[in-house]
């Protein structure tokens with residue numbers, strides 16, 4: 105499992121950085137590919153400080169030429185065997201009729217088109233060598249209704265793209281899966297909690313397991329889906345949400361909370 109070249113888009117922050125640390129810690133050479141060069145460089149510093157091997161590349165995943173150049177630069181480092189598509193942007197809550205269309209299009213460009221372009225650039229290269237694993241990042245917002253008219257549908261599309269790619273690449277040795285994180289305690293959420301805009305105890309109470317998902321929880325699931333231990337797993341989107349999705353109906357059964 106070790107010694108692979110693993111490209112992680114969005115590797116300069118949050119879930120992508122945690123994934124870089126997890127894969128780097130098991131001996132993979134991780135490539136943090138991010139629009140934020142300073143963030144990617146910091147990830148490289150952290151992975152190498154922990155004894156791992158890492159490189160940084162700058163990319164805008166929404167831009168085809170940029171993705172093509174990133175894929176070529178990654179292959180110049182070594183044969184890419186793992187692609188984790190963590191680059192993504194959130195949106196503010198909005199009604200459909202109030203959604204700013206430019207923001208709508210940007211969310212789709214980064215989240216869906218970015219995932220599509222990176223899979224399209226590196227999937228066939230891995231398939232040509234007969235082996236590889238891709239993990240996309242969906243969301244619980246891709247399963248259920250949230251006031252996020254661009255973000256939620258862009259994540260639902262990623263779930264569906266994951267199935268399409270699994271069918272497309274499976275016979276050529278490449279597995280394609282996704283994880284759907286719940287509300288993750290990243291720096292952005294920590295800042296909102298500190299500002300009094302979010303209450304973690306309320307968030308925890310909505311989960312089957314009353315705790316908050318960490319970036320490391322997501323990285324652990326990604327690590328498994330990229331591993332030989334998951335050799336029979338493809339085309340799935342795995343919720344990593346402390347049972348938030350499973351708890352939706354349970355918590356509201358007959359109008360009552362369970363506790």
Ligand SMILES: NC(=O)c1ccc[n+]([C@@H]2O[C@H](COP(=O)([O-])OP(=O)(O)OC[C@H]3O[C@@H](n4cnc5c(N)ncnc54)[C@H](O)[C@@H]3O)[C@@H](O)[C@H]2O)c1
Pocket residue numbers: 113114115116117118119120137138139140143163164165166190191192193194214218241242243244284285286287288289290
């Ligand atoms: N944090 C959560 O609660 C949560 C929940 C569900 C899903 N997700 C998804 O997980 C993924 C990672 O989120 P995160 O919380 O770690 O966010 P984050 O903001 O910490 O990290 C995202 C990274 O993507 C990079 N990025 C943004 N646009 C880019 C572009 N066009 N090209 C290249 N890089 C770009 C950013 O520079 C940043 O480093 C996203 O797809 C997000 O939608 C997050």
